[in-house]
Amino acid sequence: MDKEKDHEVEWLEAQKIEISVDLFAAAKKQLHFLETVDRNRCLYEGPALEKAIYRYNACWLPLLAKHSDSSSVTEGPLVPPLDCEWIWHCHRLNPVRYKTDCEQLYGRVLDNASVVSSVNGNSKLKTEALWKTLYPEEPYDLDVSERSSALENCTKYDLVSAVKRQSPFYYQVSRSHVKNETFLQEAVARYKGFLYLIKKNKEKSLRRFCVPTYDVDLIWHTHQLHPESYSNDMVKLLGKVLEHDDTDTDRGKGKKLDTGFTTTTSQWEETFGRRYWKAGAMYRGNTPSPLTTSPFASSSVALSEEDKEEFKKLIQFPEIEAVEVLLEVVGVRNVPDGNKGKLSVVFSKTQPDSLFSTERRLSIFSEVGEKQVAFFQCEARGELRFQLVSSSPSKLSVSREPKSLGFASFSVKEFLSPVVTHLSVEKWLELTPSKADSKPISIRVALSFTPATRFPSVLHMVESKPPSWKGSCFFPFIGKSRHGKSSTSVVDENETELITLQMSDGAALKDDHTGPRKVIGVTDSGESRVLAEYNGSFWSLLDSKWSLKQTNEDNPVFELLGARVVKVFSGRKLDYEPKHCGNRRSDQDFMTLVEFSKEHPYGKAVGLLDFRFGSIEAKENWLVVPGIVSAFILNTVLKKGGFGGVNATSKVAQCDGLKANGLKEESKESKLVATVENNVKANVTSVVPAAASKKGSGCGGGGCSGDCGNMVKAENASGCGGGCNGECGSMMKSAENASGCGGGCNGDCGTMVKATENAGGCGGGCNGDCGTMVKATQNASGCGGGCNGECGNMVKAAANAGGCGGGCNGDCGTMVKATQNASGCGGGCNGDCGNMVKAA
Structure with a gap:
């Protein structure tokens, strides 16, 4: 109890640190500014960046110096051009260097007290007029075509490198929850705790490299953007201006960032008795690769209330x-x-x-x-x-x-x-x-x-009347479909059927058919409605509110146009981009739906089509209905030859169906299978870090986007575990010589729990090769419990039992209580095998 009281006293002392800036309000403004800069990515590199740096040195800083003089050159606040404000932003995030540069060039620190951001909607007319008076040859807004001349009176600080280091920061703090008031208020309190640790280290003459979480770092950046206040606050607290070292970017094990973060975590928890790691504040991984370097400007049209109600009537997702x-x-x-x-x-x-x-x-x-x-x-x-x-x-x-x-x-x-x-x-x-x-x-x-x-809506498409070959099974209720002809049912995560989709008739699937093709939707009440119709050059969807057409580009492959502009790219892009090599699913199975708008000129991933497992994920409500219909149509492009080894782009190149027959059906035998992924993105467990016992090999530490996760106390065991987007997951309590891995999300394997000597395999994986192997006895092999993996649950298999089970959309299903030497698999949904229960 005394220790808990001591922790609380320390925390309350930290909260007494005085900050002369309203960090909560200023952080909101910074997020808005970073969002605006990210819509103008030409400022991240290239000629626009070089021109912006020139204008910052030659125009903005001199203007700011004149304005902040005792005899102000204009009334009211200044509004910097966006490009100059961005360079100024990056310069101030090295507070010691910025202070030194300002004092050398202008004799004092140039503050932002009389400056209003260009993105806050304030009038810039007075500033623009003053700019034109002082710099008649230089436009107020950035013009890259204008050539820059050499400058002598400017900072020698490498601003190009500073911008390069700061450009990825917005991705780490761009998620919607970061703007939440409670989240930001807690971030301000945690920033004070962070400063308190640095103060304690200084008092004890300890040289420690303190590393912030991203919520703390956001507030630290916000403080530094007010140079005079930051300098005064830090001198009062620490006796000097606190440096902000952003030059270290190597997050490798044992590197400065890694060891500094570990030390900071330990010191924080020992001092305050609170956890340093925080949901929504941790490293997200590398910034996804851009889809284009040229912004695509388009205006979004809001859906009418009538359209929204119509969609709700059609599908109750x-x-x-x-x-x-x-x-x-x-x-x-x-x-x-x-x-x-x-x-x-x-x-x-x-x-x-x-x-x-x-x-x-x-x-x-x-x-x-x-x-x-x-x-x-x-x-x-x-x-x-x-x-x-x-x-x-x-x-x-x-x-x-x-x-x-x-x-x-x-x-x-x-x-x-x-x-x-x-x-x-x-x-x-x-x-x-x-x-x-x-x-x-x-x-x-x-x-x-x-x-x-x-949470994004995840829906699955399942053929209501599956092919007759043996070993294939679908959700039990699908076989009792009320529709006599072959059709595709759309189901939610609870296996509830939402709507059934059909082509207009069987003849429409034949190459020699020349009539119009239609997609018919049959609702739960039995009502039929035309959802899409091919008009000779493109598909018209939902009473002509949307259109789907093939592009002339390799990537994107298709365009979905309507209330939004959505381009369909082959593979997993942007937020869906797989991390490292952990997810070995082929990108040829996927298409990413990317919205382009004024708010997202470089694209925002709004949906993912998984053709192998017949699922669509929609991040936005407006995408659900047109996305389902588009997925149903696009499937016909990718059917021929199956999905293995067939690139979406090459398939489009082969497809000549955008003629009389629309997007031509290429194979009747192909099918969309169901997926029951147990919500890959939901069930991520990262175990960090537990030491493997003697002679254990592999790796651990539970890293996010790392190769491996935790191996827990398995003597002579090999493998790895616990990784998020890593190759392996958690191996827990494996006996001597057990091999494999487990617990991984998007990894090769899942959780192997309590496997006895020489047991092999893996388990528990989400989108991994294997699932959960639970209590398998000596020499049992196989794997289980996988979601979209090759195998499912093997539960209580006796000695020498082999096989796998429990998989959803995997090769095998559940093997339950199989006796000695039994082999096979069971319980799969849309897998090759079904339930083997108590097999002798």
Whole structure:
């Protein structure tokens, strides 16, 4: 208790740090500015950047110096041109160098007190008039065609490199939750805590490189953009201006950033007793590759209320509010002496959750001394359920059934509603049941959340009347379809049928058919409606509100035009871009829908088509209906030859169907199969980092976008685990010589749990090759539990059992309680095999 009070005292002391800037309001303005610059990416490199640097040195700084003189040259605030403001922004983010340059060139620090940003909608007429008076040969707005002359009186600071370092920053803070008021208020408080650590280090003469999380870094940047206030505040706090070193970008293991972040994390948690890592504030990975270097300007048209209502009548798709969660189990207390053994916490949701429907396991920091953190997404409702389990070695076997020591719960709904006042919590939870004659067992959990946002709609297309070959199965209810002819059903994540799509008639699929082709939608009530019609050169969708046509470019391949301008690219682009080599699914299976607008001139990924598994993800409500119809049509382009080895672009080149028959159907035998991905993006668990025991090989550390995750205490075991977008996931409690990997999201393998000696394989993967292998005995091989992987769940397979199970859209399904030497697979949905239950 005394320690907790000490932590609270330290935190309250940190909050007393005086900042002479309204950082909350200023951070909002900075986000708006960065968003505007990102819509003008010519300022990131090339001739426009070089010209902007010239104008900044030759025009803006001299004008600012004149204006900030005691005899101001104009009334009211100055409004800098956007290009000059961007260079000024990057210069100020090296506060020590900026101060030195200003004093050398102008005798004082040039502040922003009398300056208003160009993006805040303020009148720039007075500034523009003054600019023209002082610089008649230089336009106020950037003109790259004008040649720049050499400058002598300018900073020698490498502004090109400074801009290059700052350009990726916006991607890290561009997510919608960062603008949330509660998130920003907590970021300001955490920034004060960050400064407090630096102050403590200075007082103890400790040379430590403190590394901020991205919420803290956003506020630190905001402070530096007010040079005079930053300088005064830092001198008062530290006796000098605090440097902002952004030159280190190598995040490799053991590098300066990595070790600095680890040290900062430890010092923060020891000082404040709070978790440093925070949901929505961690590194997102590298900035995605751009689709174009030329901005595409188009005006978006808002859908009418009538159109919105019409779409709702057509398809009642579920809308889900989701949160990202970062969970750490910090400690445990009052565990009876008779329950010795390895303690861990199994957590899940108590109510059905379409985003988080499995159990996860974390070690307890106070027990193992190593940080393990779970990142995942779930619906913004219901309760998180925690079960404390003890796993003690048995004399008769390698391991025995874990013993439950009790349960506790945490209400996500109550914490986040009705008004979100804080996004982080750390508390002791008492377990039930507990013995009346002893103190209740408690676990201390640390949770942080992002504000709730709409989760993308994920819908799946399944042929209602599947081909007759053996070994293929679809959702059970599909076979009972009310429609006699072959059609494609659109279902949601709960396998609820939303609408059925058909081509106008069977003849329309033949090469010799010359009549118009139509896509017919049949609603749940049995009502039929024409959703699309081919008019000879393009498809007209939804009563001509949208059109789908092939482009003359290789990439993008198609355009979907209507209330928005959407270009369809082959492969996974922008936010869907796979990280590293973890996701080995071929890009030929995918198409990305990218919106181009005034707000997103370089493109915003709004949807993803997965043709191999027949799914469409739509980030925006307006895309759901036209996206489904477009996916149904585009599938005909990619059918011939299957999806393996057939590039979307090359398929389009082969397709001559944009003639009389529209986008020609190329293969009747091809099919869209269902996908039940268990929400790949939702069930991400990253375990960070636990040490492997002696002779274990592989890698660990649970990195996000890293190659490997955590291998936990497997003697002689090899493999890796816990990675997010890494090659492998978590291998937990594997016995001697076990091999494989697990727990990965978008990795090769999933979770291998308690496999005995020589067991091989992997499990638990989302979009990985394998799923969960649970309690497989000696020499059992295979894998299980995969979502979109090759195999599914192998549960309690006896010695020498082989195969796999439980897969959704995998090659195999669930093998349950198969006896000695049994082989095969089962339980698959749209897989090659079905359920093998209690096979001898």
